[in-house]
Amino acid sequence: MFVHLKNRALLKVSGLDAQNFLQGQLSNDITKLNNSSVQLSAYCQHQGKILALFWVMRLEDSFLLSFPSDLLEAIKPRLQMFVIMSDVSIEDATKDYIQVGSIGQTHQKSLVINDKLSLIITDKKDINKFNMEPIEHWDMACVDSSLPEIFSITSEKLVPQMLNLDIDEFGVNFSKGCYPGQEVVARLHYLGSAKRRLFAFVLDSDVNVGDSLYCASSKSAKARGARYKSSGIVIFRIKYNSKFYCLATLEVELKDEAVTLNNEHGPTLTRIQK
Structure with a gap:
């Protein structure tokens, strides 16, 4: 095709x-x-x-x-x-x-x-x-294929690990020389594990690149006296047949929790198991 x-x-x-x-x-x-x-x-x-x-x-x-x-x-x-x-x-x-x-x-x-x-x-x-x-x-x-993408709305918002580019060095090589941001990317790789990763989801309602993911059990979902914080962000979306599919970053510890779009009242996203 x-x-x-x-x-x-x-x-x-x-x-x-x-x-x-x-x-x-x-x-x-x-x-x-x-x-x-x-x-x-x-x-x-x-x-x-x-x-x-x-x-x-x-x-x-x-x-x-x-x-x-x-x-x-x-x-x-x-x-x-x-x-x-x-x-x-x-x-x-x-x-x-x-x-x-x-x-x-x-x-x-x-x-x-x-x-x-x-x-x-x-x-x-x-x-x-x-x-x-x-x-x-x-x-x-x-x-x-969980092939990530960056658009203008998500530019300068994500580090490579959030898009799984470090896994098997698919999009990041940790042995090469310097490049802009290399010290930050390498530090995340060698000193700790990525807290957010890329996952695929399906839902019944429309979704847009840049929409946020919300999870009530997230430690970062709330801040005292502040509005809800995002647990992830949609980086790619597609309507296929009657369903909506997307790739989105999400806190790894929340991958099996209930996740909704933008806020606690938003449509539910179901993670596609791979």
């Missing part, structure tokens, strides 16, 4: 120093990226919060960064700011290619994301070569 991913931007990073530049900016080890895979990598600010989550690919001597389009205006100039004197060019290549998601199918141009999903970057003229299905199928496959 093929899906046209129209909602994703694409930056092309090229030049003699492109690899070293990205190695110093992103959480994963760019030197380990091959020509047949997509590498997930977080672009963090100095406090360790994720600005954007990139799908990184090699394209001949250059690199491509794929991420949601609503972050393009913020991310491109921020990356450009750190180029300084390096031989690095950062171009908006969104309109030069099409991005096609592949679910459970092989293609000669496929770049593997995981055992179910892959990405195809190809020329715009090739669009008619694919029998495209609705994007809902791709979004549901992302929920099934």
